[in-house]
Amino acid sequence: MSVNLDEIKQAMAEADCLASPAEVTAALDRMAAAITARLADSNPVCYCVMNGGLVIAGRLLSRLNFPLEVAYVHATRYGHALNGQALLDWRVRPTQDLQGRTVLILDDILDEGHTLDAIITHCREEGAAEVLSAVLVDKQHNRKAHPDMKPDFHGLKIADRFLFGCGMDYKGYWRNAPGIYALKGV
Template identity: 70%
Template sequence: MPNRTDMSEVQRAMAEADCIVDAAGVQKAMDDMAVAITARLKDSNPLVFTVMNGGLVFAGQLLPRLHFPLECSYLHATRYGQTLNGTSLLDWRVRPTQDLRGRSVLVLDDILDEGYTLVAVMEHLRSEGAKEVMCAALVDKRHDRKAQPGLRPDFYGIEAPDRYLFGCGMDYKGYWRNAPGIYALKDH
């Protein structure tokens, strides 16, 4: 029988969590991001990729705020533990199928934590001929373990402490992606 998540533990995690940013703060951050993204991409006919599964909730709330024509799709990749020539190897669950040559590409994800997977995804999109590749993350976690020194999203809404976060696409053991705010696990 497969391991099942203890639902009382999942409920307790939320009950004891620290609210880092409430729902209103998240909505304000998304409004501000939409203004910045619109100013930068409104005339570029961008292709916007959502990184599954974490980026789903974020993209679902951000995309309707972008009042300009764009194409949207999704991709799903996870990172293998090892690297080859300093580049993270990806396990592609769903690869981009669009022709990227000459396109402006925006990648949406819930959080930029260390960023190894995001960097590898963006490098892949560039290698497929994208004119420019940018990323937008709802949360940029503050710490010094980034995949590259000084790595930051091109657009982000919230700077968060180096804690275990969930809500707005980020999960706790597969749950609470749907929480409307950003929460930190107690004592983590």
């Protein structure tokens, strides 16, 4: 499948900017302050969720001035178990011993949250004492994996549109965009 690079460029040219680079930077600063206040003395392991969490983890971790361990996970959701939990196809599983640890999951967005929920559940099953989530964007809609699902830390609440930038992609592109954009009309 070939990509039409002109279409990719046009998507950005026509996109609505929902959060400027300066607004993203301010949101990351607020997140870092809140995470530091909560976790500075907890010796956390921070997992970046690939691929979307890569940009946010890179920009956020350097703002956390306390000892922490960094790793990554890569999983995709491929179905549901009989009890409704999302099953994951793990590309890279957590490799640290999580018994009694505080875990912080870093991702770009909480949209419906099925994959994030399954990663959190897995970490708890591995014995983590506490599992928290930090996302740059908490997308505003009522289709979350559970009605009360919300991130422990978030930078921005953004409308229910097709978003890209800051880790979120459009057809695999524009994760590197410094702001948050929505496709025109979507």
